[in-house]
Each structure stands twice: as C-alpha cells, then as structure tokens.
Amino acid sequence: MKVAFLGASRGMGRSLARLMAERGDGLFLLGRDLADLGRSAAELQILGAPGPVGTAHCDLLEPETFAPALEAAEATMGGLDTVVVSAALFATQEQLEADSVLRGQLLAADFGNTVGFCELARERLLARGGGTLCVFSSVAGERGRKPVLLYGAAKAGLSRYLEGLDHTFRARGLVVVTVKPGFVKTGMTAGLEPPPFAGEPDAVAKTVLAAIDRGKPVIYAPPIWRWIMLVIRSLPRFVMRRIDF
Numbered sequence: 001m002k003v004a005f006l007g008a009s010r011g012m013g014r015s016l017a018r019l020m021a022e023r024g025d026g027l028f029l030l031g032r033d034l035a036d037l038g039r040s041a042a043e044l045q046i047l048g049a050p051g052p053v054g055t056a057h058c059d060l061l062e063p064e065t066f067a068p069a070l071e072a073a074e075a076t077m078g079g080l081d082t083v084v085v086s087a088a089l090f091a092t093q094e095q096l097e098a099d100s101v102l103r104g105q106l107l108a109a110d111f112g113n114t115v116g117f118c119e120l121a122r123e124r125l126l127a128r129g130g131g132t133l134c135v136f137s138s139v140a141g142e143r144g145r146k147p148v149l150l151y152g153a154a155k156a157g158l159s160r161y162l163e164g165l166d167h168t169f170r171a172r173g174l175v176v177v178t179v180k181p182g183f184v185k186t187g188m189t190a191g192l193e194p195p196p197f198a199g200e201p202d203a204v205a206k207t208v209l210a211a212i213d214r215g216k217p218v219i220y221a222p223p224i225w226r227w228i229m230l231v232i233r234s235l236p237r238f239v240m241r242r243i244d245f
C-alpha cells in the first residue's frame with residue numbers, strides 16, 4: 001500500500017503506522033510538528049517502511065495546509081492508494097463548556113475540517129481509480145451522551161458523512177473504513193478513569209489493519225464496543241437522562 005497518514009505521531013495512529021511499516025507498506029506522514037514527524041519517519045523506516053518516509057505539515061486547524069500536504073504525499077510516493085486520518089482533538093465536556101475558543105476549535109477540527117480533508121483525499125483517490133480512506137470517528141457519536149455531548153456531536157457528524165461517502169462512491173472504487181474506537185488507553189484519555197473493556201492501542205491497530213485489508217465499512221475497536229453500543233442505542237431517553245455513561 002502507499003499510505004498518506006494524518007495522525008501517526010501518537011496513540012492508535014502510531015501503532016497502526018508501525019504495523020504498516022513492519023509489513024513494508026509505503027508511508028508518508030502528515031502532521032503539525034515536523035520535527036516530531038521526522039522522528040516518527042526514522043523509526044518507521046527502521047521497522048521496515050521503504051525509505052525515505054516523507055513528511056509534510058498538515059494541521060487540522062489550518063485547512064489551507066491540506067491540499068499541499070496531500071500533493072506532497074502523492075508526488076513523493078508516485079501515487080496514493082490509502083489515506084488514514086487518526087488525528088483529532090479531544091477535551092472533556094467541562095473544558096468545552098467553559099472555553100468557547102477550545103469548543104470552536106474542537107468542533108472545527110473533528111468535524112468540518114476533517115470532512116474538508118477527506119473531500120480532498122477522496123478526490124485524489126478517485127482520480128486514480130479508487131482506493132481506501134480510513135478515518136477514526138468514535139463510539140461517542142452513536143448516542144447523545146452527557147460526558148461527551150460536544151465531542152460526540154462532532155464525531156456523530158463525521159460518522160454520518162463517512163457513511164454517505166461509502167454509499168455514494170463505493171461503486172466508483174472508494175472504500176471507506178470508519179473506525180469507531182471505544183475507550184482506548186492513549187495520550188488522549190490520559191487522566192480519565194478507564195471503564196471496563198478499555199482497549200490498548202496496539203490491539204486496536206491490528207483490528208483496524210485487518211478492516212482496511214478487508215474493506216470493512218465500519219469497525220468497532222475493541223470489538224466488544226459494537227455490543228456495548230448496541231445496548232446504549234436501544235436505551236430509551238428517560239434512561240439516558242438518568243445515567244452518566
């Protein structure tokens with residue numbers, strides 16, 4: 001595969017990029033800290049990614065960086081067949097209620113700007129006859145829930161957009177893989193109390209890579225979250241108003 005990867009510097013994205021490198025996939029890293037990306041690129045080359053692993057500046061809060069970053073990835077690798085987006089912002093519901101600037105940034109980065117990035121990636125993949133777009137959304141988008149009201153709203157919009165992409169473009173060769181992690185122990189969730197069934201990034205990465213290889217449209221990770229969310233989606237509103245899940 002020839003993969004442009006936004007979010008490979010940390011967390012689940014880092015684990016997934018390592019698995020790809022180990023099996024020899026071509027990688028090009030997009031992100032907001034070029035020095036950090038350079039270190040990640042060097043590590044991925046040691047693990048087996050064909051070198052040199054290129055990097056380009058791409059910040060979810062700066063949409064003007066998207067097109068040049070994807071252009072650099074495509075030019076350097078001589079074409080792209082896969083684009084992965086695991087980058088996102090997270091903040092607690094309390095932080096988002098208290099800080100309107102942070103709230104605007106998170107809603108823009110995790111919904112509108114991620115959609116904008118995906119639109120550009122989609123155009124490039126379709127121009128070459130298709131490919132795979134794998135994007136990390138969240139189980140937080142499955143139901144309006146007290147602890148993730150705002151973050152979950154952004155992820156709900158993103159999940160619905162990705163579903164529509166799949167319906168619209170699959171016949172033309174675009175495979176959209178929507179990843180819906182439950183709670184996974186990464187920097188994003190550091191300091192939060194892990195619930196039962198919390199996952200590890202390396203295990204999630206294996207699940208996600210298998211889903212990419214099989215072209216699965218939706219994947220829950222860890223997989224048990226599919227059943228947890230099935231129950232949560234079926235709860236009546238009066239129950240949702242009472243519980244703090």
Ligand SMILES: NC(=O)c1ccc[n+]([C@@H]2O[C@H](COP(=O)([O-])OP(=O)(O)OC[C@H]3O[C@@H](n4cnc5c(N)ncnc54)[C@H](OP(=O)(O)O)[C@@H]3O)[C@@H](O)[C@H]2O)c1
Pocket residue numbers: 006007008009010011012013031032033036058059060061085086087088089090109136137138139140180181182183184185186187188189
């Ligand atoms: N962890 C969970 O429990 C959980 C649950 C549900 C869904 N998710 C979703 O799964 C995905 C991966 O989460 P994670 O826990 O692995 O996250 P993480 O460890 O916090 O890593 C987040 C990644 O996003 C990048 N990023 C943040 N802001 C950015 C920006 N403005 N522009 C470009 N890149 C930016 C970070 O790059 P820097 O190194 O530059 O900061 C980092 O590579 C996210 O979409 C997240 O919403 C996570």
